Amino acid sequence: MSDYLTFALPKGRIMQDSMELFAKVGVTCPEMDNPGRKLVFENARDKLRFMAVRAQDVPTYVEYGCADLGVVGKDTLLEQGRDLYEPLDLKFGYCRMVVAEPKALSQDDDPAGWSNIRVASKYPNITERYFAAKGVQVEVIKLYGSIELAPLVGLSERIVDLVSTGGTLRENGLVEVETIVEVTSRLIVNRASLKTKHRRITKLIGDLEREVEEAPRISG
Amino acid sequence: MSNIIETRLPTGVKDFLPVKAAKLEFLQSALYQIFHRWGFQPIVPAILEDLAVLELGLGEDLREKTFRFDDRQTGRLVAFPPDITPQVARIAATRMHDMPLPFRLCYSGRVLRHAEQRLGKDREVFQAGVELIGLDSAEADAEMIAMTVEGLRSVGAQEFTVDIGQVDFLRGILDDLDLDNHDIALLCAAIAAKDLSSLKQLLEDLPLSDQKREELLTLPRLFGGPDVLDKAAAAVRNPKSLRALENLQQVLDLLKIYGVEDFITLDLGELRGFDYHTGLIFQGYLSGFGRAVCSGGRYDNLMGRYGFSTPATGFAFNLYNLLFALDRELIQHAAGGTDILLVSMAKDKMPAQRLAVTLRQQGYSVAREMLVRDRQASLDYARRLHFRYLMILPEAMDSLLLIRPGDGQETKVDLNAVEEGRLQL
Numbered sequence: 001m002s003d004y005l006t007f008a009l010p011k012g013r014i015m016q017d018s019m020e021l022f023a024k025v026g027v028t029c030p031e032m033d034n035p036g037r038k039l040v041f042e043n044a045r046d047k048l049r050f051m052a053v054r055a056q057d058v059p060t061y062v063e064y065g066c067a068d069l070g071v072v073g074k075d076t077l078l079e080q081g082r083d084l085y086e087p088l089d090l091k092f093g094y095c096r097m098v099v100a101e102p103k104a105l106s107q108d109d110d111p112a113g114w115s116n117i118r119v120a121s122k123y124p125n126i127t128e129r130y131f132a133a134k135g136v137q138v139e140v141i142k143l144y145g146s147i148e149l150a151p152l153v154g155l156s157e158r159i160v161d162l163v164s165t166g167g168t169l170r171e172n173g174l175v176e177v178e179t180i181v182e183v184t185s186r187l188i189v190n191r192a193s194l195k196t197k198h199r200r201i202t203k204l205i206g207d208l209e210r211e212v213e214e215a216p217r218i219s220g
Numbered sequence: 221m222s223n224i225i226e227t228r229l230p231t232g233v234k235d236f237l238p239v240k241a242a243k244l245e246f247l248q249s250a251l252y253q254i255f256h257r258w259g260f261q262p263i264v265p266a267i268l269e270d271l272a273v274l275e276l277g278l279g280e281d282l283r284e285k286t287f288r289f290d291d292r293q294t295g296r297l298v299a300f301p302p303d304i305t306p307q308v309a310r311i312a313a314t315r316m317h318d319m320p321l322p323f324r325l326c327y328s329g330r331v332l333r334h335a336e337q338r339l340g341k342d343r344e345v346f347q348a349g350v351e352l353i354g355l356d357s358a359e360a361d362a363e364m365i366a367m368t369v370e371g372l373r374s375v376g377a378q379e380f381t382v383d384i385g386q387v388d389f390l391r392g393i394l395d396d397l398d399l400d401n402h403d404i405a406l407l408c409a410a411i412a413a414k415d416l417s418s419l420k421q422l423l424e425d426l427p428l429s430d431q432k433r434e435e436l437l438t439l440p441r442l443f444g445g446p447d448v449l450d451k452a453a454a455a456v457r458n459p460k461s462l463r464a465l466e467n468l469q470q471v472l473d474l475l476k477i478y479g480v481e482d483f484i485t486l487d488l489g490e491l492r493g494f495d496y497h498t499g500l501i502f503q504g505y506l507s508g509f510g511r512a513v514c515s516g517g518r519y520d521n522l523m524g525r526y527g528f529s530t531p532a533t534g535f536a537f538n539l540y541n542l543l544f545a546l547d548r549e550l551i552q553h554a555a556g557g558t559d560i561l562l563v564s565m566a567k568d569k570m571p572a573q574r575l576a577v578t579l580r581q582q583g584y585s586v587a588r589e590m591l592v593r594d595r596q597a598s599l600d601y602a603r604r605l606h607f608r609y610l611m612i613l614p615e616a617m618d619s620l621l622l623i624r625p626g627d628g629q630e631t632k633v634d635l636n637a638v639e640e641g642r643l644q645l
Binding site for chain 2 (some may be wrong): 046063064065084085087088089106121124186187190191192193194196197202205209
């Protein structure tokens with residue numbers, strides 16, 4: 001078992017992007033072409049295994065060593081603060097973590113004067129750290145989805161959320177006021193795997209690094 | 221109404237029931253055998269320390285993790301040690317300084333550390349380790365690593381690596397950066413995560429010489445086999461880092477004599493290790509297990525904090541991590557714990573007691589079945605508790621019946637043969 005390299009990938013778009021990138025460096029999995037409801041895919045010839053999991057769970061599988069490597073957004077890594085190596089920015093899945101508020105509020109709002117504000121977010125840790133660094137007290141309200149709704153119904157004045165084009169914000173009458181961090185997908189590696197499988201992993205990181213450096217940067 | 225009493229344990233600590241506890245006992249004794257074979261003598265530090273005294277030897281990292289509370293007798297703060305090395309340093313520096321150096325000391329015991337609860341991390345750490353005090357040679361560093369490899373082999377580890385780093389190599393690069401603490405913290409975080417992408421971005425904006433920039437940029441990729449040393453030597457210019465590389469080369473050469481070089485990897489960008497570490501540091505990893513099972517390294521300044529300056533090095537195994545990583549391999553050391561469950565069918569229990577004494581003198585482990593119950597019940601009990609044999613002394617006491625609980629196979633044995641020591645199980 002342990003001579004396999006196991007990847008944890010988030011189901012959906014990032015998984016597709018990852019496999020497209022991996023294919024360019026010879027890491028493939030024909031079994032994945034007809035996924036059905038399977039969650040684990042194997043390439044026995046090259047001793048590779050791929051697990052499809054929820055994005056938020058990718059760091060957990062990798063930290064515990066069930067997967068040697070994973071691909072996950074920087075947002076998830078910042079939120080969870082795991083003990084992992086993240087050797088490479090894969091440069092896809094670009095978006096921004098922003099503070100947004102209703103247009104009406106923003107017209108005469110000055111971020112420098114913020115104090116005791118309520119912020120709704122899927123990312124309570126990032127939110128708290130960001131405002132703490134600015135010395136602003138916040139009450140963070142953790143939500144699991146449709147964050148844009150919170151200011152519309154008075155649950156919070158502001159939100160912290162991921163945006164790619166900003167379309168959803170605009171449609172809900174919200175505007176970005178500050179960018180907290182730019183987010184892309186990262187390659188992450190388990191601590192022990194990096195040491196015990198260093199030959200294969202070093203080669204993979206090197207190959208991917210060359211591939212990513214050459215590709216033009218996609219931004220959204 | 222069922223009578224369920226809620227008896228939950230605080231998070232981060234564990235009870236170990238007989239099978240797992242037997243595995244732990246094996247780990248402890250196997251490692252102690254290695255320690256003794258290399259000439260290390262046991263030491264047993266106190267379970268509590270005066271906080272102020274303990275903190276002399278703790279960096280910020282361990283201070284924050286220390287369990288502390290009031291001593292009612294004195295009103296002073298006392299602490300459970302989060303690490304045994306500073307305790308051994310204290311004892312060696314204050315109680316043993318009249319004895320000739322070097323000291324080779326070993327210990328095993330449990331320490332407590334506050335840990336983030338979210339990951340189910342252990343707050344209790346069961347360690348078995350050694351300290352080699354009074355030597356600063358590469359030979360001493362190599363001894364620690366060779367012992368680690370031998371220890372891992374002795375407990376049944378097959379695929380593993382001892383990953384070596386060098387604190388001085390990093391310090392040589394980080395020492396004279398003309399940056400504020402915030403920038404240095406950001407650089408260190410990127411290096412610790414081997415995050416070359418972020419490191420590149422950070423360096424774009426920082427006022428550093430091209431040489432420094434190049435040295436820093438090599439760090440996230442300086443891990444792997446012995447070729448790492450050549451890559452590192454090509455990248456650095458500062459004397460401290462170069463001396464560190466020389467030390468590593470000497471250690472690797474020595475390790476070839478022990479034939480353990482295949483188990484060694486290098487990581488010169490590794491920022492782990494405790495605040496008190498100074499030179500060569502290392503961690504042991506088993507294939508397929510995400511956390512380190514042992515760690516150690518040089519701490520040349522720690523003894524001085526207790527008033528007796530002398531170089532030192534050491535390491536400790538994390539027995540719980542070893543247990544979880546090798547759970548399956550360790551089964552042979554835990555199953556079939558006791559040889560014989562001895563049942564007497566006679567009213568008079570004296571002959572059975574005499575037989576038990578005889579068998580124990582012959583070296584067998586024997587438990588007397590004192591409950592009066594039918595044979596099947598005794599057999600079930602023997603099976604559940606992993607006895608190797610059920611031995612029945614019949615009322616006539618003319619012979620013995622041996623039953624293997626696993627498959628029920630029966631053998632008749634002559635009682636005289638047993639008393640004359642001719643029983644072979």
